[in-house]
Amino acid sequence: MPYPFKQIEKKWQDYWEAKKTFRTEDFSPKPKYYVLDMFPYPSAARLHVGHPEGYTATDIVARYKRLRGFNVLHPMGWDAFGLPAEQYAVKTGVHPKITTEQNVATFRRQIKMLGLSYDWDREINTTDPDYYKWSQWIFLQLYNRGLAYLADVPVNWCPELGTVLADEEVPEQIDKGYTVVKRTMRQWMLRITAYAERLLNDLDEVDWPENIKEMQRNWIGKSEGAELDFAVRNSDEKIRVYTTRPDTLFGATFMVLAPEHPLVERLTTPAQADAVKAYQEEARLKSDLERAELSKQKTGVFTGGYATNPVNGEAIPVWIADYVLASYGTGAIMCVPCNDDRDYEFAEKFGLPVTEILAGGEVVSGGRVQRSGGQLMNSATADGTLSLDGLEVPDAKRKITAWLAERGLGKAAINYKLRDWLFSRQRYWGEPFPVLLFEDGTHQPMDASELPLRLPDAQSYKPTGTGESPLAGIPEWVDTTDPRTGRAARRETNTMPQWAGSCWYYLRFIDPHNDEMFCDPEKEKQWMPVDLYVGGAEHAVLHLIYARFWHKVLFDLGLVSTTEPFQRLFNQGMILGYAYRCYRNSAGERVPPAQVEWRVEKQAEKAYDKVTGAELKVEYVPPDEVVWENERPLHPVTHEELEVKMDKMSKSLGNVVNPDDIVERYGADAMRLYEMFMGPLDQVKPWSTKNIEGVFRFLNRVWRVYVDEDERLHSKIQEAEPPLELQRLLHKTIKKVTEDIEALRFNTAISQMMIFINELHHAPVYPRGMMETFIRLLSPFAPHLAEELWQKLGHEKTITYEAWPTFDPALTLDDEVTIVLQVNGKICDKVTAARGLSEDELRNLALGNEKVQGRLEGKQVVMVKVVPDKLVNVAAK
RNA sequence: GCGAAAGUGGCGAAAUGGCAGACGCGCGGCGCUUAGGACGCCGUCCCGAAAGGGGUGGGGGUUCGAGUCCCCCCUUUCGCACCA
Incomplete structure (x- = not known):
């Protein structure tokens, strides 16, 4: 009989709700801790097992921090504007408000079913007029x-x-x-x-994963270079270009403008007019993506116009090409084919000249090309006022930028990719x-x-x-x-994008019912910044950069007190599902996986027969229909072996796991524990319903050491002095669980609790104090079970605000340690010794060891390395 | 193409530069059971009867000692993708 999780979980969820156990005081003498989940879009597809991963992690931290005496803010709400509800409305005529309400109700029920300790009095919904009033208000700012x-x-x-x-x-x-x-x-x-510069610089202030910071830096895409002017021949016009390599100006042999560049018409000669017009039209119809996709082959058209290279007075032809983007820099570039791959490719295709200006280049397709570094050459003006010859790139950049600035031909400039x-x-x-x-x-x-x-x-x-x-x-x-x-x-008949509501929701949670302002400044000072923010990495450059931007604007207006909203960010890894599939050709015959090749065709992945080249039909078998034989997955009808693939959960692959089913079978505590036990929080990992049995058994075992068959407190729980060994294990466990929660390493924390329970249940007596300590350690992970057992131990109030156990460092160490004896780095024996032996004692212990001596026979000891309490390595020749 | 991260049993995974595979799944054996389930105990990287030897994607290096640090290669995942 499994423990009565259904009854227990219902009981405590009702208790928490009735007593408002998790209601947060706005002001408190306790230190504050704000732990936030990225709030979900309440889709019709309901919660999937990926959602509870992050939510459980933050819930463990929230509960842990409460036990550590923090005033914890842990809210939840709904990012409910968005396309799916509207598309559904287009199809069915049902008002998105109604769809949204239904979906929110389902999400709320499913989230509550997991026992997450949110302060539901702070629930918000971005589609609520009382909420979007303030989104609009911030827009006005x-x-x-x-x-x-x-x-x-x-x-x-x-x-x-x-x-x-x-x-x-x-x-x-x-x-x-x-x-x-x-x-x-x-x-x-x-x-x-x-705000580009500040969005870039302030990344240094926050405790975020380095890869996310890097993605934001790349997205902002700061580059430093110069803007310079090229005079147009037979005209007063100037073409301004942006370049990061002003030092290569002597190698500029042509120019390219974006097809949309305003000067194109002026430059185009009558002879070229038709070709230019046609090319512009072609470019206009292409999307950015198509432009990029056709990048293998450069295209372009000569305008017929020429400009003057300001350093050597040479006339250089001006082209248009769609590899130059109108929206970046000035929409025009100087082309230095000897240094730039793209320019080189273009020059080669259209027979444009290549001037060598960098020493030590490599010969590529008949031209000399230097792709990085090198010294400048052939780079001096005729009048002798400027020579870059022999200079390294950084020096050359400085020198020519100054020279251009003096003559009013250009100036240093900074550009961002961010639009x-x-x-x-x-x-x-x-x-x-x-x-x-x-x-x-x-x-x-x-x-x-x-x-x-x-x-x-x-x-x-x-x-x-x-x-x-x-x-x-x-x-x-x-x-x-x-x-x-x-x-x-x-x-205005346009509306704001979905990102608007999520740009500031973390502020509304602080003061959700205020109708005077979006958030009271005193409360804002009390709670900001968010101490821990957990969500998926898919928001790395969208939500997270938009929200930072709005926050900085609010900061400049004096409406918030911090320059950054989210102090510590953590991205949970996606949970994948195993999918099982087989292939058929058009005749319905089976094609073995080895004979199948997947290719990307028109942005969609498709399967083809390697032999015939024909497209294949892919059949996915839902995991619970797969027949297992000798640990091989077989098709339930045809019994052919299936190919196993780990992929995002989706309806079409039949590998979606519904949390309702899991909670029904194993309970919320087991679900929570399994999601945390699967592996490191930030890693992508596959769901396996089979593996949940392990943590479920653990919870049952916990139950059985506290409770007898009549559901009364176990008779082995007695007031007793715990044996030293068990005492030590408990203190090691407190230490490990504490440190692991702080570092969000929940998988190893759970392992340690399993080790403790596996050991404890052998003990003849379960000392009461120890039992009370352990249940507090477990409570953030399995709160329903913990509340129930805490009550059975005779406590009347919730375990939520008890004190987190502390450990005695002396008790986390054993008296005896295993010393590994090595000869030349290879283990040859292990011996038990008292902890704290001196290096000399350990050296003698090793050298006196029979097996060590055996290894040393005929050899001379060169060196002995001693690591106290751990190891002795004897090096010998 | 560029950038980042990661490759450890049949599987999910552990391991401050110091006993590789903790914990869990699965599997095998035993016990309890009429039986099954549940529960409990034992075993479970490979070769070997044992002694012993080998083993963390491949190759090299640093070190008394490398899964861990460095270099090259391979594979996978993620991000960016003509940003001048």
Whole structure:
């Protein structure tokens, strides 16, 4: 009989709810600890086993910190604006509000079922007008600081979704099979680039995984170089270029402009006009992705125009090509084929000259190319005012930048890859912009007192197809008047992207019901920054950079007290599922996995027969239908052997695990424990329902050492002095569990508790004090079981606010230690000795050892290395 | 292509430069059971009867000593992808 987890878990969840055990005081003499999960999007697909991973981890930390005497803020809420609910509405006509409410109810139930210690009085929902009122209010702050503006920009338009997408969102949608094309539209932009430098520098202040910081640095993409002007021949125009290698200017033999560059028309000669126009048109229709994809073959067209290289006066041809991006730098580049691979490729294809200016290059396809380092050569002006010959690159850069600056030809410059944030979406289900648009093209923010600007109910959720949101179809909402002037106005029909709500939700948790301001400053000072923030790595450059940006704006406004919102960040690894599959050809015949090749075709992975080259049908067998024979997975019907693959859980692979089923069979505590026992929190790992049995058995064993068959306290639990050995094991366990929780190494903490229980249950008597200590160690991991056993031990109140056990360092060490004896680094014996023997004693012990002597026969001892309490290594020849 | 991380039993995984494989799954044996389950005990890296030897993707190096540090290669995963 397993322990009665169902009854226990229900009992304590009811208790916590009724007593509001986890309600957090705003102000407390205790030190504060703010531990936050990335709040979920409540999808119709319900919770999957990946969600509880991070939630359990933060819950363990929250419960541990409470036991350590901290005032803990641990809230949960819903990031509920977003596409899926709206797409569902388009299909069924059901208001996204209703879908969202249902999904939230399911998520809340599933999360509560896991016994997570959230303060539910602080629950928030980004679609609640009382919440998005403040999202709108913060937008107004951005607007008033000139950080929000309307612009006609080339956007990523997705026809299937009927909306534009941020650059960052494009790859994800392409993966899903949608198409994305370029289109120029009037859009709200947020000036995140104004914060590029601070977003970059302040990464040094936070305790985040290095890879995430690196991803953000790459995303911001700072580079240092120079801007310089090339005079256009037969014209007063100048072409300004940005380069990180001004030192290579003497090697610049042609220039390339982006097809969209404003000077293209002026430069183009009549003879080239048709070709240029055609190329521009072609480029315009391509998406960024298509441009990048066709990168293997460079394309471009000569404009017919020439510019002058400012250092040697040479006339160099000006081309256009789509490998130059309009949106980076100045949209124009000087090309140095002897140094730059892309320029070299272009020069080679179109027969443009290559001038050698770097010593020691390698010969590639007939030209001399130096890809890194080297000394400059052939780099001096005719008038002798500048020579870079013989200089190393950094010196040459400095020298020529100064020379150009003196003559007004250029200046040092910094560039970022980061672009301004495209902030509008042509959707219904998002925060409306609190802005009035007038006939004359001007616009005006609403007054804060008029917020929230509520979403109206809609008859239809279909995108209009014109690039306007469904809101445009609701004239009684769209058409309005400016309350100050009575002037006719239209409302903005775009809405904010899903990221808006998550940019500041961690602040709302601090003061969720305040209707005077988004967060009381005193409370903000009390709680910020978030001490530990846990979530998936997929938000590395999206949510996490947007939220940092908003936070810095709020900081500049004096509305928050910290420059960074999230002090310590941790990314949990994804939980994968095993999938089992087999292949069939078009005739329905089986094709063995060895004969199958997977290829990426039009952004989708497909299977092909290596022999015939034909595309194959892939059949996935749900894990619980797989027949096992001699540890090999077989097809339930045909009995052929199946290929095993570990992959993201998804319906199509049949490898989704539902937490409800797991909790039903093993209970929430076992589910929590297994998720933590699987392996290191930050690692990607496969779910195996079989393996949960191990932690389930452990919990049962814990139950049985505390409780007898009649569910009364076990008779072996007595007031007794514990034997020294057990006492030591307990103190080692306290030490390990404490240190492991601090480092988020829950898997090894659980191992240690298993070791303790495995040892304890052999003992003739279970000393009561020890039992009370252990249950407190277990309580953050398996809180329901711990509460129940704590009560059985005679306590009346929840275990939540008891004191965390402390250990005596002296008791974590044994009197006797095993000394490993090595000869030339190889183990030849192990002996037990008293701890604390001197080096001399250990040396003698080793040299006197029979086996050691045997090994040393005929050899001469060269050296003896002693590691106290551990090892002696005798080196001999 | 560039960047980062990782490769350890049949499987999930442990191991401040110092006993490789803790803990768990699975598997084998035994006990308890009419039986099964549950539970308990023992065993479980490889070769070898043993003594002993070998073993952390491959190759080299540093060190008294390397899974751990350094270099090269292979594989996998993730991120970026014409950013001048």
